[in-house]
Structure formats: C-alpha cells, structure tokens
Amino acid sequence: MVKSNILKQKKNQKNNNNPFEKIVFLFGPTSVGKTNLLSKLDSDKFSVINADSIQVYKGLDIGSAKVTKDVTEKINHYLIDILEPQEQFTVAKFIEEADKAVVEINKENKIPVISGGTAFYFKHFLYGLSNAPASNPQIREHVENLINSKSLEYAYNILKEVDLISYNRINKNDKYRISRALEVFYASGKPLSSFDLPSKYRNNMDPLIIGLYRDKDEMSQRLKLRFDLMMDAGLLDEIRDLNRNDAKEEWPGMQGIGYKEFFIAMKTGEYSISQIGDMIVHNSKKYAKRQYTFFKSFEDVNWIHAAKEKEIIELIENYIKKN
C-alpha cells in the first residue's frame, strides 16, 4: 500500500517534469475501428487528442465519421470541432494545439491518447518540423501565379537552379511539392533541402505506438456498411446544411472524402445516391491504402488487428503501469 503510493507520487512527479513522457498513439486507416476502441478506454486515466485533418472541422460530422457525442461525453476529446470548414488547418497548428492538449491532460494526471488517420500529423508530432519557414499565403499565391502564367515545367526548372537536391527528390509532376519548395526559397532565400528534418523523437518521448489493421475484404465490407450508416445518420441533411451555408468546393474541409464526391455529383448532376456511395467507398479504399503505406514506414509500431480489443487495452494498461 505504502509502496504503491510512493510509486504513484514518483510517477506524478515525473509526469510533471515531462508531460510527453507517457503518450499513446493509436492510428490506422479510415474505418479500421479506432473510435470504437477509444470508447472502451477508462476516462479517468485517458483523454483523446484527435489527429484527423477533417474531424477538426465543425459541421463535418457524419461524412468524416467523427466520434459521436456519446463518446466525447464519456471520454474527453481535444482537437475536435476547432475550425470552420473554410479555414485552413495545418500540421504546424496540429503540433501546437496537440502539445497544449498534452500539457493540459497531464495536469489532470491523465495520459494522452493521440488517435486518428492523418499519418503526416503523427510523423511530425513525433519528430517535429524542420526550421523551414511556415507557408505564407502571399508567397504561395505568387508561386501559383508563376506556374499558371508560365508552366509547371518552368517552375520546376527554377527549382533546379535554386535547390538541386529538392529538384532531384521531387517528381516533375508533383505541383504540390514543387510549389512548397519554391515557396521556401522565396521566403527564406535558402533551399528547402538545407533545412534538416529531425531524426529523433521530440521531448524525450517514449511513446506506445499502436497501429491498427484489418484485411482488405474486411475493410471493403466495413466501408460499404459505413456509407449506409452515414445515410441513416443523415448525411444528406448534413450536405444540405453545408449548401445552405454556401459551402465551396475549395474549402479545406470540403476536400474530405464523403464531401467532395457530392460536389462532383452536383456539378454534373448525373449521379444517383448509390453511385455517390460507390465513389465514396472507392475513394476511401484508395485512401486507406495510402494510409497503410505511410504508417508502415513508422518505427516502433505495435501492429494489432483492430478486433483484438482486449489485447490492445491490455497493451495500453501495461504501458502506463511500467516505470
């Protein structure tokens, strides 16, 4: 009894020193079953930080398969509903906000569980960003204009002059990355490749990283079922509300699967609901595949089949006990 109290004190002390010391990552592709697991966590011990680039947006509930109210009421969630769908979220903002949440959760003597499907956010939360300048809307627009008035090839050749390493790393068709690399050069006068990426975890993190998976057929079935459930839950009403609020295709939130398909359908007017559903399922499958590819490149991942709930909970319990 006495011993366990001492241990407890010691643990709290340590946590106060470094709130990042104990932190759980729970990731996996869309529809693998993350939310279900979160609802099984002990809310006295854990709080959740959302790492999903679409679920941060207000009003995008059903199509983004956001955690439902009964779950968020049961266990505390951070980084849900923090932006309007026309606002731009970024990795940098994610790290900033997630860091704050980690500290706050730690103050309550709980362990943060970062959960979601945006691998890019996880990667940079773990390692941190380079010192390259943040994206700047004006410079980005300048680069955009350059590409539109000249050509992507032209921009790519500029990159060759100013940053040969990035030029070789980036494919000639990858407008996204060519733009960013030029943007960094114009903003700082230095090549993007001169800013090194950190290669170690930040803040002395010693995280428990859990990767959830399911096989292809299972995923396919779940995605089909999920669309039907979304329809039952009122996806069309949600789309109608967005339309009423004048939602634009270009809005960051509208890039989400489950939303962008409706814009495609509305533009041509030639799709039935079931065809839109097929598109959503199909795009989700492709996305899930990209997520797996990215997550597979992570180190220290405990890959577990998402249906093995007991095993997963046990893994987490053992992790918070040890020390």
Next chain:
RNA sequence: GCCGCUUUAGCUCAGUUGGUAGAGCAAAGGACUGAAAAUCCUUGUGUCCCUGGUUCAAUUCCUGGAGGCGGCA
C-alpha cells in the same frame, strides 16, 4: 426474317496499309521536409469472339457461325 454496325487487358475503348498490340479507369506496390482525406511515382502476355480459307505469316483480308447494338419488316 432482312440490312447495317459491333466483339481487343477486370471495365470503356484505340490500333495494327497482314509481321501476335496500347491508352484511360480499375488493381497491386511505393513515396511523403509547415495544404496531407492532399499531391505524386512504378507495374500491362491479353486464346485481339469461334470456325475454316488465302498467305511464308492473320487479331488485321475472305467464308461460315455465335453474342451485342441499331434500323426495317
């Protein structure tokens, strides 16, 4: 029943003036330096519907057949 068009990769279709064929989509794999549910890369052997004929050589031309689409009865 007659006439016309059509049958090529899982799907939609190119193409070969006769030398066994290629795009898009799908599928599989991969990348990922401040937009990441984004962006991008790699991978194509398939009885070229069947049968017979002409030919050194037929998926390509010709005969016959089968399926599909359209028109006329």
